[in-house]
Amino acid sequence: MSLVDTAEIIDLDFQNVPIIDLTDIRSNDAEKRRKLVDNIRDACMQVGFFYVKNHGILDSVTEGALEMAKNFFNLPMEIKMEIENRKTPNFKGYSPLLSGNNDPDGAGDLQEGFEFGWEAPPNTNESMDSGANGVMDGANVWPSEVRVPGFHTKVLQYYHAAVNLGKLMFPLFAMALNLPETFFDDKTQHSAALMKLLHYPPQIGPVDDRIIGIGAHTDWECFTILWQEPGIQALQVLNSEKKWINAPPIPGTLVINLGDQFARWTNDIFKSTVHRAINRSSVRRYSIPLFFGTDYNVKLEPMPSCVSPDRPPKYEVITAGEYVKARLQATPTPIDDKPYTINMDFQDVPIIDLNGMISNDPTERRKLADDIRNACVRVGFFYVKNHGIPDSVTEGAFEMAKKNLDFLRKQRWNAGDLHQGFLLVGQDLPDIKLTNSEAQFDTDSGYNGAMPGTNISPDAASILGLRETIM
Numbered sequence: 001m002s003l004v005d006t007a008e009i010i011d012l013d014f015q016n017v018p019i020i021d022l023t024d025i026r027s028n029d030a031e032k033r034r035k036l037v038d039n040i041r042d043a044c045m046q047v048g049f050f051y052v053k054n055h056g057i058l059d060s061v062t063e064g065a066l067e068m069a070k071n072f073f074n075l076p077m078e079i080k081m082e083i084e085n086r087k088t089p090n091f092k093g094y095s096p097l098l099s100g101n102n103d104p105d106g107a108g109d110l111q112e113g114f115e116f117g118w119e120a121p122p123n124t125n126e127s128m129d130s131g132a133n134g135v136m137d138g139a140n141v142w143p144s145e146v147r148v149p150g151f152h153t154k155v156l157q158y159y160h161a162a163v164n165l166g167k168l169m170f171p172l173f174a175m176a177l178n179l180p181e182t183f184f185d186d187k188t189q190h191s192a193a194l195m196k197l198l199h200y201p202p203q204i205g206p207v208d209d210r211i212i213g214i215g216a217h218t219d220w221e222c223f224t225i226l227w228q229e230p231g232i233q234a235l236q237v238l239n240s241e242k243k244w245i246n247a248p249p250i251p252g253t254l255v256i257n258l259g260d261q262f263a264r265w266t267n268d269i270f271k272s273t274v275h276r277a278i279n280r281s282s283v284r285r286y287s288i289p290l291f292f293g294t295d296y297n298v299k300l301e302p303m304p305s306c307v308s309p310d311r312p313p314k315y316e317v318i319t320a321g322e323y324v325k326a327r328l329q330a331t332p333t334p335i336d337d338k339p340y341t342i343n344m345d346f347q348d349v350p351i352i353d354l355n356g357m358i359s360n361d362p363t364e365r366r367k368l369a370d371d372i373r374n375a376c377v378r379v380g381f382f383y384v385k386n387h388g389i390p391d392s393v394t395e396g397a398f399e400m401a402k403k404n405l406d407f408l409r410k411q412r413w414n415a416g417d418l419h420q421g422f423l424l425v426g427q428d429l430p431d432i433k434l435t436n437s438e439a440q441f442d443t444d445s446g447y448n449g450a451m452p453g454t455n456i457s458p459d460a461a462s463i464l465g466l467r468e469t470i471m
Ligand SMILES: O=C(O)CCC(=O)C(=O)O
Pocket: 196, 198, 214, 219, 226, 228, 234, 235, 275, 276, 277, 287, 288, 289
């Protein structure tokens, strides 16, 4: 059956992501290779995602890159920001938390990243950049060796292992499309091969569907080789019934998923499937995608095997580089068009000047609101100064508290279920009738929030001035 005919009848409501054994990827046995190609074709047409096992990348190499990713993301924010990707013309470098927003309905991606592109292995004579890759071309930026010893070497080691795997995959994809094995050879001379180290902090607290690790999206290049940290479920893939299917890490495997360039090239016969990642594991999660494409000057023309009178070309022909550039320009920017610069590993509690609270100047009020938001998101604690409570009033209350500590201790357990006693719930200012040792304030305050009820206060004669001072 032709590819087009198969595509018409294939079942797309997959319930899991298939696992493909790559043992025969280099085999000279035509039959074994054919079997492997058939499995890849089925996965590409049905799911757009598959795991690969026996991929040949050594665990020690992957572990080296992971260790370096952890060391890098542990650096203080200001050091990471020295190589922020916005400072480089080709988007290489560090991207802080919430600086990306893959899903336009989302409130930002809760991940930080480090991105770099093609670079020859150290100690070779190849030039640093690949020459022909348009918008993403140019040198990488790296944290200094002093900051993260071994980072450059170990990360590049994993990068080259993954790039080599990617190069082995192209002939298999070509065969799966009934094309000669060599079809992509002249189109992948300077392959776009962008790698990202990603760190997803745990998403704890109330579930907010608008904030997730990486919002629903498709990848842009031909295919992605994704390493995900073992033991942490986060990645999900959308099937044709709009159901999110978990793609948990499987030890010893990598995930390969197709991107939009393959979908365009194959007239959607190969699926570029929507996916997202949410880290609700309560621990940090790391992942490392490598986005693998053709040279950027290659035209994404529908392949003859993927077009028929009933299935005319769906996409206009553009080059791979033009496509990536268009996607880059269409990427939604985060709130306020500027990233939150959040360091979750805060080392201090910020001090916020509340002077702006009484200001009529919208800029000053905006600044105050931004400061408060940053403190809330980053720390959950902040000092306030210029809060308007006179020192004399606080000192009076403090004085009374000190004087009457013994009394307070004694009365503490009489406060009852409402936890009142020394915690004063909003009341009218005292309409005080000091009658007995359990003197009470007027309880009908009209303020009935969560904790309405009667306050208790000490005997007025023995603790003269306590209530007046506190209230
Ligand atoms: O971290 C993951 O599991 C997915 C990452 C991803 O989809 C991407 O970076 O495009």
